[in-house]
Amino acid sequence: MIPSFVQDWQQTKQRVRLVEKDTIDASSFNLMGNSLNDPIYHHDHLPTTGTELPPGWHLAYFPPRCPEQDLSKDGYEQDWKPPSPFDHRMWAGGKLRWNQKNRLRVGQDVTMTSQLKRLDWHPGGQRGDTLFTWVDKTIGNKDGWAVVETRCWAFVKDQPDKPLEKKKQKQILNQNILDHPDFTFSWTPSPIMLFRFSALTFNSHLIHYDQQYSKEVERQQDCLVHGPLSLTWMLDSLHRHLKKVDTNKYIESLEYRCYRPLIVRQPLVVAGKQQAENPGDFDLWVLDAQGNVAVHGVASVGFSM
Structure with missing residues (x-):
């Protein structure tokens, strides 16, 4: 049962609607491209007004x-x-949905409205009692909503002075799927990449750049890759794949979950595969250096005429 003081906080927070404003500017768009090593928007190549924002790149806005x-x-x-x-926060996953008829574009003034959706209480987890908070974020322009994102964070208490015990991972995806992806790329995230993504998103969480904090307080091997960065990698990979196979296809939605931390300086693999039983859906995943599924999501793909 959720502790009563947390229930009181939940009831108070669910009455709150946080409204923020921003502008889809060309500079932040370009910096996201440089951070992700985009094949087009790199160096000083800025997008023109009206350029459509790629899926997931809204994370460069509303810092x-x-x-x-x-x-x-x-x-x-x-x-x-x-x-x-x-007090200790981890990015746990989320859901996203895009409005194909109203895309975010460079030059638009936009508004994001946030509201606490729900709390999930998981007592006695790997890191002790855990609270999962689900927050809805609706981003829109003068024509209505464009993106609806639900972010899930896990909050835990102070960690004991010993390394975290690694539990055996359940089978998340069939090995045949993992062995035969439709697209894939390998990457080793550097401290520079993590710093740049933190700077772009104005994310000052110590776990992404303070090695001493990550090891001594969070009991991790090293600094951790951002959950939103993993999300962006998956979306970017699928977006590029769709543009190669059929320019009329687009990403409608994505639901994903983070299972294991991704560590700086350790190689990872981002991949995806169209589902055989549901051709409109794609499995997306990120493998850690040991070949374990660290992040998994299912994206729904639409077709425009």
């Missing part, structure tokens, strides 16, 4: 706008943080 004293002790914004002792 947390708060001074340092309003952040948590380990550097993240606290808009949707539950009460202590649930």
Whole structure:
């Protein structure tokens, strides 16, 4: 049962609607391209007004706008943080949906409205009692909604002074699917890449750039790759694949979950495969350096005439 003080916080937060404004500017678009090594929008190649924002690149906008004293002790914004002792945050997954008839484009003034959707209580997990918060974020322009994203964060208490025990991973995807992807690319995330993505998204969470904090406080091997960066890699890979096979296909939605941390300086593989039983869906995944599925999602693909 969710602790009563957390239930009180939930009831208060569910009455809150946070409204933020931003502009889809060409500079942030270009910096995202440079961060992801995009084949077109790199160096000083800025998009023109009206250029469509690729799926997932909205993460370069609506940064947390708060001074340092309003952040948590380990550097993240606290808009949707539950009460202590649930102080340590991890990106757990989410859902996204795009409005094909109203795409975000360079030059648009946009608004994002956020609201706490629900809390999930998982007592006695690998890192102890865990609270999962689900926050809906609706991004729109003058023509209505364009993107609806639900972000899920996991919040846990202080960790014991010992390494985390690794549990055997359940089979997430059939090995035959993992062995025969439709598209794939390998990458080794560097500290520079993590820094640049943190800077672009104004993400000051220490776990992405402070090795001492990651090892001594969070009991990780090293700094961790951002959950949103993994998400962007999966979307970018599928988006490029669709443009190669059929320019009329587009990503309608994605639901994904983060299972294991991805570690800086360790190689990873991003891949995807069209489902045989549901041709309109694609499995997307990220493998860690040991070949385990660290992130898995299912994307639905539409067809425009």
